[in-house]
Amino acid sequence: MASRLFKRPWTRSNDGSEATTASRPETPDDDDFHDAEEAVLHPDAHEEGGLAFNNRELLESQRSAIYELIRDMGMKFLTGHINLINMSLPVKMFEPRSYLEKLTDVWVYPALLTKAASCTDPVERMRWTVTWFVAGLQHVFQSWRKPFNPLLGETYQASQPDGSTVQMEQISHHPPISAFQITGPGYLFVGHSQPEVTFRANAIKTTAKGMRMLHFADGTSIDIVYPAYYMRGILSGTPRGEMVGTARFTDATHGLVCDVTFGKADGAAPSDRLLNRSDTCTATLCQLDRTNLASAQANSSASADASQERGWSKRLGGLTGRLTSLSLINRADNGLPEGSQVIGRGLGNWLSYFEWDHHRYWSIGESHATLWQPDPAALPSDCRFREDLVALRAGDVKQSQVLKEQLEVRQRQDAKLRKP
Incomplete structure (x- = not known):
């Protein structure tokens, strides 16, 4: 999806006062970032607001x-x-x-x-x-x-x-x-x-x-x-x-x-x-x-x-x-x-x-x-060295699931040992 451009309703004139977009002098070589008249919206912006999936x-x-x-x-x-x-x-x-x-x-x-x-x-x-x-x-x-x-x-x-x-x-x-x-x-x-x-x-x-x-x-x-x-x-x-x-x-x-x-x-x-x-x-x-x-x-x-x-x-x-x-x-x-x-x-x-x-x-x-x-x-x-992460990164979802469950069991066992 292409980025969308929105015109700003006003800009800032050189003396600091507000000026409308229409009254701003045309300066083709003007690269003043702060006075840019157009705002680019993220290409994945959702039409109802926020970022679309x-x-x-x-x-x-x-x-x-x-x-x-x-x-x-x-x-x-x-x-x-x-x-x-x-x-x-x-x-x-x-x-x-x-x-x-x-x-x-x-x-x-x-x-x-x-x-x-x-x-x-x-x-x-x-x-x-x-x-x-x-x-x-x-x-x-x-x-x-x-x-x-x-x-x-x-x-x-x-x-x-x-x-x-x-x-x-x-x-x-x-x-x-x-x-x-x-x-x-x-x-x-x-x-x-x-x-x-x-x-x-x-x-x-x-x-x-x-x-x-x-x-x-x-x-x-x-x-x-x-x-x-x-x-x-x-x-x-x-x-x-x-x-x-x-x-x-x-x-x-x-x-x-x-x-x-x-x-x-x-x-x-x-x-x-x-x-x-x-x-x-x-x-x-x-x-x-x-x-x-x-x-x-x-x-x-x-x-x-x-x-x-x-x-x-x-x-x-x-x-x-x-x-x-x-x-x-x-x-x-x-x-x-x-x-x-x-x-x-x-x-x-x-x-x-x-x-x-x-x-x-x-x-x-x-x-x-x-x-x-x-x-x-x-x-x-x-x-990055976790076994379940390594397996999933390699594309082995089943092995990653097995390793994840093993780590969860180990964590629960360790938690019991830490209790007074």
Whole structure:
């Protein structure tokens, strides 16, 4: 499917004032990226919004496996709130990768994060951090097959051409928790992901709880709360992936909070087809007043103390150094604190472009993802060496199923031995 172009309703003139597309002077040799009048939409964008699943052969295979699950579990599968993470699913639904590998799919624009790290202005750094996040969202649905659940102690190591490295480890089996650390030019991205994948009616919802924090060389840190991912139309029609809810970014040091909300942009003109799509994202960047900032920092300290008592800080210590709990100010389900002053607005579409205050920061047609390259000297515990993954990668589905079940039995036996 060819990429689609959408005219922007306005551009920015040289003096910074708004100008209509019609009044903008024609400059054939103008290659100003920020003032581009056309926005390219992802070639697989679904007409109803989100990213479409257009691989018909794979779709039929996945649906066949889901129908088998429904047959085995009955109506509970359709009407219940079932966490797929805790279920043993058939290998034919899987891709030959671990969840540890899949986590890196969205972190493929390191150049944008390097720009954030190079900023001395905390506001501009926040803009680039949010842009980096939005740019990677198209890769959430890079694969429509389920990855393998990591085994306890399983690891993954990889690098980027710019020298960035990622180290990951599965630190808990129940609940499943994956810890990660990305080290790049001027930044350190650390945290853990505790996914919950639920099936209900005709959709699969994924939420990934956990702490995610960007540390920069000057001591600034930005907490990130992720939105929910939906895969709709699993049993009928053309499936599509969507982002739902709000992502929140918090720089407590400088009193900055940015909410990125997904869905049709408020006030978008009916003629602006791009901003009326469900994959539109709107960012509101706010400066907190000092009273709210002090309260937030106090709440953060109290939450961190409570988390240490639960023991997770100790278990994450080797990778993250410390666990900073998300305080009330960091929770995306709460409104922005009273007294916040809006100091910037972002607008775009995670399948097309993103801009801040009418200046383009990222475009799908201009930026190129760089994939993570597995470490050739990885630890023996690296997920790529798992027997069931190796078998599936070689195309032996039956042997992979046998090996997967053997590993699951071994995990259950090991879990019993760890109990006091």
